[in-house]
Amino acid sequence: MTHPYLFLQFFRELLSPLTRPFTFTKYPLPFTNEAGIDAIVHAWLVMAILIVLALLVRSRISKIPGSLQNFMEACISWIENMIVENMGERGRSFFPLIATLALFILFSNIIGLIPGFYPPTANLNTTIALAVIVFLSTHVVGIREHGFKYFKHFLGPVWWLAPAMLPIEIIGHLSRPLSLSFRLFGNMNGHELILLIFFGLVPFLVPLPMMMMGVLVAFLQTFVFMLLSIIYIQGSLEETH
């Protein structure tokens, strides 16, 4: 079920070679379908918006900030306060990663509320990609911080509990990207489905409360994703048992 009436719908024909199945494998594998193309194209749109906004502010940066620069400084200092509050002073070096994730997810969610655009986070591929980035960065940070003694983290507090603690810790670690991706995907895609059904039934004024909830959910899911990333990275930075 693809989204009807998108502004960037012409990309579906442009990128249609991606939907053809590969035939040089034993079973034909499709690369993506139309919903995937929508997500890819709107992710490009969000990237373009973010880069253009950033370059616009950077070109006229001044000691007495104008309105856009002031607003951006407020947002960035809010994110930075949240990071330092949870991770301590070491957290400042993770600010680019966390802030990029937060801004990308925020703009992706909000673009879904404008009629004629499709949120890229409503596709499971986007959210799994973001969750895998956070998951891999926790392990990379842990190994960079503690060396290979980071893996003693998995064995629990005492050595004779290790055979019991290891599967529990592994499952707990694997559940993190699963829950991160599915939470974001479920919220965004569920919202799109509900809007689809409402527009099919009573398009006049009834979808409005759902769109208001959509605004709340957009901000809340961004906040939760950012906070959980901070907590996971801080969990692998802290002292092992």
Add this chain to the structure above:
Amino acid sequence: MLFITICILAAGLGMAIGVIGPGIGMGNAIKAALEGTARNPGVYGKLLTTMMIGLAMIESLAIYVLVICLIILYANPYKEVALELARSVVK
């Protein structure tokens, strides 16, 4: 036909039963936040933040149920098997 019936039954009943737990959990969380605010209105901001995080965590359990129900209805992996069986019976 039986396959489609059971799919729809499973999705409906699963969704209905699956949101009992998160509903009760979220009610408890909001009740605790309201009681804390009533005792000490100064910490309203921090309580609101923690309550929002807790609600998003609990809500994600209900979202897992929704995702499974959507998979059953729209992306059912046994659709081809059921169609094959139906066609072979019809012939």
